[in-house]
Amino acid sequence: MNILKKIQLPTGILTWITLIAGVWLVFNVPDDFQQGGAVKILYIHVPSAKMALLSYLVVTVASILHLWKRSETADILAEAATSVGAAFTAMTLASGSIWGKPMWGTWWAWDARLTSMLVLLILFKGLMVLRHSLDDPVKGARATAILAIIGAVDLPIIHYSVVWWRTLHQPPSLSAGSNAGIHIAGPLLTPLLILTVAFMLLTLYMTTVKARQIEARRRLDALETARMHADE
Amino acid sequence: MTPHPPSSDPSPVVVLENAQHRYGRHQVLQGIDLTVSPGECAVLYGANGSGKSTLLALLSTRYTLREGRYLLDGIDVRQEPHEARARLLFIGHHTHLYGHLTPLENLQFFTSLRTIPTTDQQLRHVINTVGLNKAVDKPVQWFSAGMRKRLALARLLLAHPKLLLLDEPYSALDTQGVGWLNAMLTTFLHNGGSLIMASHDPERVAALPHRPWQLARGRLHPISNAQESEAC
Amino acid sequence: MTPHPPSSDPSPVVVLENAQHRYGRHQVLQGIDLTVSPGECAVLYGANGSGKSTLLALLSTRYTLREGRYLLDGIDVRQEPHEARARLLFIGHHTHLYGHLTPLENLQFFTSLRTIPTTDQQLRHVINTVGLNKAVDKPVQWFSAGMRKRLALARLLLAHPKLLLLDEPYSALDTQGVGWLNAMLTTFLHNGGSLIMASHDPERVAALPHRPWQLARGRLHPISNAQESEAC
Amino acid sequence: MLIQAIYRIAWKDVVGDLRRRATLSSMLFFAISVLVVFQAAFEPDRQEALRLLPGLLWATTLFTTLVGLGRVFQAEEEDGAFEGLLLASVPRGVIFFGKWLGNLLLTLLVELLILPLILVLFNVDAWKHVPAILAILALGTLGLTGLGTLLAAMTRGARSRETLLALLLLPLTAPMLIAGVQAIAGILQADGIVAPWIKLLTIFDLVYLALAPWAFGWLVEE
């Protein structure tokens, strides 16, 4: 946990620098001929979507570690990444909806990617609720870890949904070899890459802060019980 | 083992006449007569399954009396069960506690439902008295058997019933708990309360002035203190 | 109150070394050492909430031992909990009974899960022995407290464990039940079984040859038979 | 006095729940997953969605209520807590209304949140009818939760309880459901008939809420 304390400030600073740089670039890039001003949402939407998926991946890995090694650190990491991931998932859904209105003429459509992303949000919620519904925190942590691992089947579904099904949603455009859909051209690509890095740093920063918070709260609870059972 | 003088108090707290109870077709109690005066303690002995808990359930109004007469403090319980309930307190095999609430919250709920005016400080004091001060903020579901029993019995210090009904109050209590309970009950009787309890433990009851009864084959008989140890 | 001679049997049934248990961060047991030889009965005394039931849960493999060593009949329980379970029988505060099944069905389920070969006639005989012949076809949910306890204890006559763990076995039993239980336990010990029980009732334990222990502040100490009545 | 007791009982259930923050939001997310299931199962197109909207709303409300009913007496199951409640000297009706109030509040909150969501997710343009729809939902919910609370009390300690509860609730609420669906459908159509259905809903409410406390008193008697 010490390492978290050390990296918190530097990541915070780096996050701000890249964020500001990215945003500056975004407002100095010509509007897309086809999409108009609305394209700027891309710079929030795409990075938050990636970070949502990344966070769930972190939760899964941390859950496996928690079960395997009985590591409490892994459990704290899983809990922290769950809140962060839920926030990014909500952000993806919100930004996607806002973007969808001008692009598709509707806030929402039940296409595979959108639906599976909604399922991811419900899953995150389930993880958060389950942990606190079981009164024994040890059991809560273990049940949550198992649920997270089972829920991980949703990740490939989200990612490959645009390939497996004919969807309204944009197929992958950053990956090499894709030739369908709109390609994100050079001048648009640079700020997107910078912002993706910025969001990655932001995720790291938020997870760090959250993890330290959780750790502190658990330690406080421990002190509380210790106080209660002192002297006996 | 102070034998209680046969009392002929003019206004008994409990008058039960010709009471009976059936579970389906199984007649558990028949022709039960029981009179208890203020300050008197009646102890019910009887083999397992003889109907002690059933009799207490009848007295507590938990089961409705189908035949016979039951006067509590002059009130006809069959007519006004509601009035009767305000005058009695029953602590049975079960503790009537909410597992997800702390001792303090459990007692708060208890007093507020019965509109007993108390302050949190008083409640804390009561919790201290029964030796649960260290667990005052711990949800009750994590209590040991004896701790639950102690908390259940703590209600005795809050409600001031005319009639107290206890089902095996000594079970699960340690020596200190038994001493504390007997002290509390002595005060209660001294202040004119009436007590009816079921027990298998004549050694522990011995510290209280009491009148023993035996339940057998559905009928209730007074017995002498000398017969106690065989009756239970 | 026959004091048990300090035994130095070469192959003890239970060897517990430096055992400990925590609920969350609340350390209930620490550095517990306990050795029990065949034919020996160890009685655990201690105040309410001192950790007797917790220690029994550890010994029963219900809770997993995190630190220390636990050998049962030569088997390392941490390695082979499964093997250990086949050698012990635990009857705790709870009766482990299914309310919707009759006594006979409950015992059938018990024996079939443990693959103890029995006939219905034998089971009926056992039910008679514990005095439940009249209730043999009645679903257990309608039993009185003492009748449930009797049925729970009847398992003792079916399983032939090396180690028997009992948590307050005398509670809810009437005098006849206590006599019957003590007779049964004496036979069990005589046949070389080992018994560990928690109790608050030195008067009733006195009928068995036993060695008393006290649990206080999370530690287990041997005490003399003279100290028993203060220890519980 | 009695009001205070009702409040205390509801408080123990609802506020106690809300304080732990789990219940309301998990009911909401449950309702969302019911929507996902409907979509996955029926895949209505836009035209169909408008027609199915009233049914969707009521079916979601119904399942949310149903799934929430187990909770109503859950806390009372442990260690004779319900017995303790019955032995307090409050009339049985008060206990019933305390339990009902807690249940009602949660269900209403969920409805309030789920309606706009449905409109967005199924792409239905009925925003100007939202207040009227909510009013009808609330009207139906009064009776629905009243009946539900009674049934939850009735099936306390029963085996296969959830199934039984569902089995009893669904047919009994079918008439309310039809009335509710028709009332909302009436509102969504320009020339729809609404008034008689609302009258019907009101009658159901009154009957259930008048009968329930009395029936409850009978149920807990032993």
Add this chain to the structure above:
Amino acid sequence: MLIQAIYRIAWKDVVGDLRRRATLSSMLFFAISVLVVFQAAFEPDRQEALRLLPGLLWATTLFTTLVGLGRVFQAEEEDGAFEGLLLASVPRGVIFFGKWLGNLLLTLLVELLILPLILVLFNVDAWKHVPAILAILALGTLGLTGLGTLLAAMTRGARSRETLLALLLLPLTAPMLIAGVQAIAGILQADGIVAPWIKLLTIFDLVYLALAPWAFGWLVEE
């Protein structure tokens, strides 16, 4: 030996239930009332009913399973019965499969009975596809009940348990639901695609039934 233990545990749950005749019939009637609710809520015409059939079947199965999950560990809750089961010297996986088997059998029976009912009630002419539809339902039910049993074990003793169970089960089964609906829809159409959906269902079954006993072992450890 182990098989026998699985059978004994399932026996205690199912046969014990069936003998008292309550569970199966109440599950069946519950399924019927779900159908009534669907009918009241959506009022599909005959043409629509054919299109909605796969969804109707799966939604009914899903809700029936969901409502039945509370039952799976209900008998174990009382008086430490589950603890007793864990202390018997059978591997944890056996206990899981015992519980699962009981659950599976009941759900399959209900499906078997409900399918002809749906065809009659909604007046759909698909009798010649009955065996194929049943096979697909059964395939999906394997994984569904496996996952459900695991979640029921996971939420033992949780607060607001039914809501939680529903909240966890529905999103996790959404992919299976889609696959199941599409497979049956494929069968009903002359030139429908079925094979890939069946493959998907099988994969889900295998994954859930391989993970579940192992996860169960973790869950009951203390």
